[in-house]
Amino acid sequence: MTTYLAEDNIRAYKDEYVNSPILSTYQVMADLVKEFGGEKARIGVEMGGYYYSARAHADLIRALPLADFVDADLLVNWIRLVKSPAELSLMRQAGRIADAAIKRAVDTADAGVRECDLAAAVYHQQISGTPEFGGNYDASALHLCIGERALAPHAAWNDKPLPASTTINIEVHGNRLRYQVNLSRTILIGKPSPAYQKLSEIAVEALNAGLETVCPGRTCSEVQGAFAQALARHGMSKEARVGYPIGLGYPPAVGERTASLRKGDETVLRPGMCFHMMPGLWLDDMSIAITQPFAVTESGYEPLSSTPRALFVK
Structure with a gap:
């Protein structure tokens, strides 16, 4: 209801990931990246983003060990x-x-x-x-x-x-x-x-x-x-x-x-x-x-x- 994206481009994750001290939604995101052939991609992340925590970054690079991560903080803001x-x-x-x-x-x-x-x-x-x-x-x-x-x-x-x-x-x-x-x-x-x-x-x-x-x-x-x-x-x-x-x-x-x-x-x-x-x-x-x-x-x-x-x- 809050996006112009097509229904096919919207993915949900299971409730068990919500506020879980064990499971990470970034594993779900990594699986989607792999689905689109980005397992070895160069990926920009917002290292200073309010909602991109140290744990989130660690989870993502662990789930995509072959990807090349670069700091793209403020790319969109500029x-x-x-x-x-x-x-x-x-x-x-x-x-x-x-x-x-x-x-x-x-x-x-x-x-x-x-x-x-x-x-x-x-x-x-x-x-x-x-x-x-x-x-x-x-x-x-x-x-x-x-x-x-x-x-x-x-x-x-x-x-x-x-x-x-x-x-x-x-x-x-x-x-x-x-x-x-x-x-x-x-x-x-x-x-x-x-x-x-x-x-x-x-x-x-x-x-x-x-x-x-x-x-x-x-x-x-x-x-x-x-x-x-x-x-x-x-x-x-x-x-x-x-x-x-x-x-x-x-x-x-x-x-x-x-x-x-x-x-x-x-x-x-x-x-x-x-x-x-x-x-x-x-x-x-x-x-x-x-x-x-x-x-x-x-x-x-x-x-x-x-x-x-x-x-x-x-």
């Missing part, structure tokens, strides 16, 4: 880096779901609301989507960093009520038919201090500087460099990458593990590439996360979300 027009259409829809999830978070967050209830509201929105199209489960857990936990890039929620004054860094995931757009915003309950308001303005200025550099022919490193220069004007720096490619997403992550918006990455931008630019700033005593997913176009970039790039104050 092809996936440039999205087709049909894929871009789904990414735009995923972005609208992400926008709806951020709006739901902003509308729900308030003093006295339990963190778990805020998370539940966001999950409801992510899955229900928009009136035009529904969403789906995301490729990674909702990141809800509150109070002291806002000083960490990723954190989970608890069941404590939100205090009258606190910082909320949230990353939501709009997922449309497995195509996912990530989006982060900071929500502040209470009045921001002048220093924190200034930090939010610096973060947005640097983010925009990076985005304005995006165009075909430029490199990922140049985008990061524009962001870094804007940040440096305020005496600040960020050593980590400021973006990663997004697209088709299954747990545990949506990142394609290929190009990154970081210093030294000379990957040339091409129309159809999609990134989550996520230049969050985590300092010793405060943090902020205002991000922008985008697609590279023929002349620049297309935002994949329309949520204002700003600090939300409740």
Whole structure:
């Protein structure tokens, strides 16, 4: 039901192989390879694949001792880096779901609301989507960093009520038919201090500087460099990458593990590439996360979300 393959090309294996500490489904796969004359073939495997374990590799090479195995990790991912027009259409829809999830978070967050209830509201929105199209489960857990936990890039929620004054860094995931757009915003309950308001303005200025550099022919490193220069004007720096490619997403992550918006990455931008630019700033005593997913176009970039790039104050 989930593939276009002909019925003859779909093979099942016995239930006794499921979660067996003794039997390996890779023996079944090896038998199929032999059936198609591949016993001595040159076979590419994804050595860094999330679901291709060390045991899986050992089982496969033991079952096909005459085959020549080579590491073909990311071979497909580099092809996936440039999205087709049909894929871009789904990414735009995923972005609208992400926008709806951020709006739901902003509308729900308030003093006295339990963190778990805020998370539940966001999950409801992510899955229900928009009136035009529904969403789906995301490729990674909702990141809800509150109070002291806002000083960490990723954190989970608890069941404590939100205090009258606190910082909320949230990353939501709009997922449309497995195509996912990530989006982060900071929500502040209470009045921001002048220093924190200034930090939010610096973060947005640097983010925009990076985005304005995006165009075909430029490199990922140049985008990061524009962001870094804007940040440096305020005496600040960020050593980590400021973006990663997004697209088709299954747990545990949506990142394609290929190009990154970081210093030294000379990957040339091409129309159809999609990134989550996520230049969050985590300092010793405060943090902020205002991000922008985008697609590279023929002349620049297309935002994949329309949520204002700003600090939300409740």
